[in-house]
Amino acid sequence: MTVRVGIPRGLLYYYYGPLWTEFFESLGAEVVISAETNKKIVEMGVKSTVDEACLPVKIYHGHVKDLMDQKVDYIFLPRLMSVYKNEYICPKFCGLPEMVNHSIRNLPTMIQPTIDFRKSKKDLPKIVEAVGAYFTDDRRKIEWAFTKALENYRQYKTALRQGILPTEALEKKDEKNFELLKSSDKVALLGHPYNLYDAFVSMNLVEKLRGHGLQVLTPESMDVKVMNEKAALMDKKMFWSFGRKILGTAFYAMEQQDIQGIIYLSSFGCGLDSVLADIVERRVRRNSDKPFTLLTLDEHTGEAGMDTRIEAFVDMIKWRRNHENNFSAYGQHLHSY
Ligand code: SF4
Structure with missing residues (x-):
């Protein structure tokens, strides 16, 4: 047997x-x-x-x-x-x-x-x-x-690394969504793989972003050498493996013109996320003008509330792209039209 x-x-x-x-x-x-x-x-x-x-x-x-x-x-x-x-x-x-x-x-x-x-x-x-x-x-x-x-x-x-999701690769659906993978509108999505790729936990976040015409960069789709070089910019070595991947991706995303926003998907009760999300948010505020949002999940998180936040974030990205590229999300810079 x-x-x-x-x-x-x-x-x-x-x-x-x-x-x-x-x-x-x-x-x-x-x-x-x-x-x-x-x-x-x-x-x-x-x-x-x-x-x-x-x-x-x-x-x-x-x-x-x-x-x-x-x-x-x-x-x-x-x-x-x-x-x-x-x-x-x-x-x-x-x-x-x-x-x-x-x-x-x-x-x-x-x-x-x-x-x-x-x-x-x-x-x-x-x-x-x-x-x-x-x-x-x-x-x-x-x-x-x-x-x-x-x-x-x-x-x-x-x-x-080609941008295929783990869930797609596991099911060997490697042809899916190639159209969207070529989109010029991009966001970086940060977090642990079991949050990002579990469709129930993330409430299909990746698919929702793709549905808005956005290409999604995650730590798993990063070039490893680039990710490690960027993570090494921290004053102190990041000794958590997930931390290195998340920070490396965040620091890379902050510098890319074609990445229009950064989302951090975190779990309630995660000690690492509480440190990492704070570092990412501070760096994004200090070194770039990209919109940043932190979405925190727990077993009571409602999908409607999550959808509202995603839609507001996507609207902001699209508004900025259509009106003025260098408009600060945090009010730190003054720009005139
Ligand atoms: S505490 Fe954070 S890093 Fe650790 S298993 Fe939970 S979600 Fe993952």
Whole structure:
């Protein structure tokens, strides 16, 4: 009988989903991805977690419960400490396995390797072998499966850099929206991937912006070298990986003539966002005249209110483009018509 391994469609699924999926499938397992986020998943997640948890962590718990309803044999839930040298992931990722293990009863067997590449990636082969051993004791098959998985992952990242959304790339809808990707009206959309690309959580923000004829630049569509160069402009090194990506994208966007506004999508209860959004807003105010808006999500956020704010922001961008390009959103500069 084929073994079924569940992957929660939350948090870094939007980064590493294709890697993990290809690996497990190449080892002969059936991969079950939890359902797209919906009201029931959010409610199950909220009920399973402490109030203090941020929205994405609550939702992640809901995805674990969805996989349990689908009767999987295993759930893959790695402990992500660090995925880049000398950087850290948010502390909530480090404690995620414990949070889930203690919050949800009757879990199936959990596969929970620790990923800590802060000093080096030298342990990667051991981690791969240990995870693969749940499915086979053939070490060469495990190596081969991981090589295939890495290739799939590289293709996915290349697609993202072309401006294709993770959700589109995951579904291999790579031809979609090419018309809009060429639009000369652009905005930068900043935030964590699990907020930006989860259509339920973001209330389809990317699609709504595209619907207004705007091309959307996100950290995942940035050239990595450029993003890192811009992030290095901070006086002090940003040691959170997400922080580096968000700041690098923000600083790049501030300098681009064709990017007409910057939106930061944040989650209520996110410690990183409270720091990062403040840095971005101050820099945008100080160094550019681009409109900036911060949209904060929680489980009670209403779509109508969000739509009103998006429409007002888009109207302002279009008004500025049609009337005067150098009109300050903050009243710091005087211009005459
Ligand atoms: S970075 Fe923020 S939103 Fe993401 S897991 Fe950490 S606290 Fe939650």
